[in-house]
Amino acid sequence: MAIAVYPGSFDPFTRGHLDIATRAAALFDGLIVAVARDAEKRHMFSLEERVQMAREACEHLPNISVDSFGGLVVEYIVTRGARVMVKGVRDSSDLEREAMMGAMNSALAPDVETVLLIARPEYAFLSSSLLKHVHQLGGDISRFVTPLVLRMLDDKSRDTRSSSDA
Numbered sequence: 482m483a484i485a486v487y488p489g490s491f492d493p494f495t496r497g498h499l500d501i502a503t504r505a506a507a508l509f510d511g512l513i514v515a516v517a518r519d520a521e522k523r524h525m526f527s528l529e530e531r532v533q534m535a536r537e538a539c540e541h542l543p544n545i546s547v548d549s550f551g552g553l554v555v556e557y558i559v560t561r562g563a564r565v566m567v568k569g570v571r572d573s574s575d576l577e578r579e580a581m582m583g584a585m586n587s588a589l590a591p592d593v594e595t596v597l598l599i600a601r602p603e604y605a606f607l608s609s610s611l612l613k614h615v616h617q618l619g620g621d622i623s624r625f626v627t628p629l630v631l632r633m634l635d636d637k638s639r640d641t642r643s644s645s646d647a
């Protein structure tokens with residue numbers, strides 16, 4: 482069984498992430514979407530919310546499971562009995578970062594291979610941070626996320642607005 486792991490913050494999970502997960506799930510027997518705990522990063526959504534959104538987006542794909550992890554991603558991959566890490570590449574800055582991280586990860590865990598999938602043109606400009614920014618400014622981002630993610634973004638900005646009004 483060839484199992485791959487697709488790690489990320491997924492804050493929140495977008496249709497760009499879903500596209501990479503769908504394509505990776507077609508290449509491997511199983512795919513684990515692994516949501517990073519990353520306590521030092523400031524996320525809009527809690528770990529549980531990020532897992533929930535990824536799970537809902539992938540539920541129609543039977544060979545995808547969603548999990549969370551903390552610490553070194555290569556250690557997590559080895560623990561799960563996987564040998565492949567999947568990443569998505571949107572532009573040259575993603576590629577530069579992934580090349581550096583891939584080299585470090587192969588030094589740490591020589592048996593783990595990084596597989597890079599090129600973003601589809603319709604999602605190549607899409608990032609979770611840009612999406613949150615546009616949504617906060619009132620832009621329509623509904624085509625880039627699932628209805629659940631849109632609802633959770635709406636709830637979050639309503640909460641933020643009402644706590645800043647108080």
Ligand code: ADP
Pocket residue numbers: 488489490491492495496497498501567568569570571575599600601604605606607608609
């Ligand atoms: P970032 O790496 O920007 O903090 P994530 O950790 O959520 O965002 O992303 C997880 C992985 O998904 C990374 O490999 C990232 O390059 C990739 N990714 C993010 N958005 C897209 C997209 N729109 N199309 C393809 N890959 C993407």
